[in-house]
Amino acid sequence: MDPSFPRPLVMVDTALFTILDERLCLLLTQRKEPPFERKLALPGGFVHVDEDADTEAAARRVVCGKIGFDAPYLEQLFTFSGATRDPRGWSVSVAYYALIPASLLDRSQTAEAFPVEALPALPFDHDRIVAKAIERLRGKATYSSLPAFLLPATFTMNELHRIYEQTIGVRLDKASFRHKILEQGIIDPVPSQFRIGAHRPAQLYRLANRVLTAFERKI
Amino acid sequence: MDPSFPRPLVMVDTALFTILDERLCLLLTQRKEPPFERKLALPGGFVHVDEDADTEAAARRVVCGKIGFDAPYLEQLFTFSGATRDPRGWSVSVAYYALIPASLLDRSQTAEAFPVEALPALPFDHDRIVAKAIERLRGKATYSSLPAFLLPATFTMNELHRIYEQTIGVRLDKASFRHKILEQGIIDPVPSQFRIGAHRPAQLYRLANRVLTAFERKI
DNA sequence: TGAATAGTGTCTTTAAGACACTATTCA
DNA sequence: TGAATAGTGTCTTAAAGACACTATTCA
Known part of the structure; x- marks a missing residue:
């Protein structure tokens, strides 16, 4: 029944946008685990198959862990994958992006917000994820709410x-x-x-x- | 180094569009393996981590296996996931869609093409994948080549x-x-x-x- | 010639852009 | 009153839609 292919790692990463001081910002988080321990990165984590109904639920769990409440708007962005994007092995990251009104954030969270034109160097392929998220946001802004x-x-x-x-x-x-x-x-x-x-x-x-x-x- | 989370199954599924007799059609394939053996379904398969550079490479491998050449246009559609979409376990399917000029298809392939308004019942969540692919195709058609x-x-x-x-x-x-x-x-x-x-x-x-x-x- | 497809011109309607104008509040 | 934000009117330009017209080929 269970196919015998080696299975990739499956994780979610999230790009959380907000507006601070009239500037589009991203919320980053300091990594607690290797690799890239203590570096700023997109909030993310492995899918928990015994806990998450699907990858969107995993993403919402990650977002809640970061900001303490469910995001008003969250959408699947793109899936990044490959043998080399994560040193731990062949991996699949289902990326999501979310929009968070700044009024809902508290002070410690806004401290970790960086304007999108002044982001620190990001680990893994998080630069690509961010670029794609900004492209999507800009694109959809021109023809939607x-x-x-x-x-x-x-x-x-x-x-x-x-x-x-x-x-x-x-x-x-x-x-x-x-x-x-x-x-x-x-x-x-x-x-x-x-x-x-x-x-x-x-x-x-x-x-x-x-x-x-x-x-x-x-x- | 290697995280000890249970890993989901990772596969790709492809929605292959073509135009036959002025109608938008999808190429389906008869499944050779359980579950849903011998039923018509979207071409797909598990990611081969020792062979595929990323999920797009896996999708191109699947498409080539179906039509015998690389698709002129192929794009990632959406990632479907969850504990229940596949009876074999918690799974992630990175879905792609491709456009194939009918002139490149041979007779045996066009025989497996079905107009999108007259598709047979499809296994797994392939109905959702098809619906999303048509929505994307229609949407992009209005503002692109x-x-x-x-x-x-x-x-x-x-x-x-x-x-x-x-x-x-x-x-x-x-x-x-x-x-x-x-x-x-x-x-x-x-x-x-x-x-x-x-x-x-x-x-x-x-x-x-x-x-x-x-x-x-x-x- | 008539059927079939190719290609253009023109008029109307609708939307977008520029920009100036009026309105209301508080210091 | 003047500064600041709110909100409207009008004129011009550009695009979309409708639709009729001309063009070229073959049977």
Whole structure:
């Protein structure tokens, strides 16, 4: 019944994005075990076949261990594999990425956040994982509600506008952005809720849908 | 050095698309081993750690075994995993999908092609894999040169037009399609080459780039 | 000539971009 | 009042869609 092929190692790695000081950041963790002990790396670990229902459950377990709560948005990124990517042997890493609103993080966690343009050297093939995660994030940001998952439950139009600009990396016209987003119907105004400050109060919005929504498009 | 966690089974499965009689089809294979012996399934198999450099190499090995040559376009799709998807134990299947021009297939292979709307019942979680592969194919078709990989090296504008309509599943205006495709620059005319028949000769084109090219877009 | 496919022109509708304008709050 | 953020209007440009028109070949 049980096939006699030698089995690879199977692990998950996670790229956890957040926005701090208007900059896209990644949460890294200090490794406790060899190899690369005490080096900063993506949070990850082996799949526990007696505990994890599937690799997504393993990834959620790893994320919870890092930030203490389940990620609002988590998605499978890509599977990295091969004989040489891990010195312990032929391995498969199912990589996930998650978006974490900075407002949910506590101080010790934000201390381990690094802007994506200023990351330390990473072990294994974690550079490739990070590059792929940023590429996916940027790509999906241009046609979906993805960046909104970096914000708290309610947010203003300008906060949303800025988060799109920061994740995509380009300037977007204020009026056009507002028009496009409202037209797509991915957010709803929260009735009679406004953000106040030393200026005109701003309408608060929330995501219309708890899951990722892609914009309409044809060829 | 070697971690003592129980290791999952690791395999690859492939969804091989082609177009036959203007219909999107999948190549299935008859299983030779238990479980589900002699049932039609996606071509797949265990990773051979002493032979495959990574899971993509394993997938290419499987595809070559099925069609006899390397797939012109092959891409990692998604990784399916869990304790229950395979009766042999906790398993990880790294799924790939590939596009195969029908002109490269021989008769015995086309005999095992099934239109995606008329597939037989599939074992394991192959239904999910197929659904995800079709979703990916349809999605990418709307903003990239992907469908062109279902065609032979040279093709007419109308053949390209039809292949886009068949993969996306919607009617596209002839003039708009032509304009859009030429504007994106994903194909080049082959100088003084024309498809002839009982009608006006048609200019032949080829892909400008051997790799997938995405269309420009902003938010 | 008529059927079949190839290829173009034009008009309308819709969306995107630029940018200026008005609105509301607090110091 | 002025600084700061919120929100809207308008004009221009570009793209998408509809659809009719011309072109070339063979039976």
